[in-house]
Amino acid sequence: MLVLAGGLTLGTAEAQDPQFTQFYANQIYLNPAFAGSVRCPRISMNSRFQWTGISGNYRTYAVSYDQHFDALQGGIGIRMMRDEAGTNTITSHNFAVSYSYLIKLSRKASLRIAAEVGILQRSLDVSKLTFGDQIDDRYGFIYATQEVFDNDEKVMIDFAAGAVLYNQIFYGGAAIHHITQPNEGFLGASALPF
Incomplete structure (x- = not known):
């Protein structure tokens, strides 16, 4: 009942970020407030392979480092991720x-x-795409495409914020990613959702 009520109040949901099954093993990807949440340095590495039985599956690799610093009254985290689609x-x-x-x-x-x-850096390899003008009715793929891509690479600045409340027994928090909703589209405007 609670899930149904929550789903009705949220409206549409959009997901553009890779989701790891073991999200707790990559905490600063989940919420930047986890940076330095353990007193010692922490390194996390994750990988995700989706639809491995088909060619062109999704592959995602992530690594992060975070540490608490008493002099800063908090923690610093660094994370890197690579996502390959197709x-x-x-x-x-x-x-x-x-x-x-x-x-x-x-x-x-x-x-x-x-x-x-x-x-965020996103690139598109146009040579791996197929367009209708490349296909001959009788001989198949024999033509070069006339499609023109002005931009096959995008570089964007991205911001996130988060909070975590915790004690020795529990923790809970929230994070907002892609606050500025950067434009990730190659052919037109396509804002990256929260």
């Missing part, structure tokens, strides 16, 4: 740096608020 037809790279500020609410409870800035 047979490298669309390739995305993401590099981000986050800072989380630690607020001690009590002896056992803490709040971390964070900001993240990143660079």
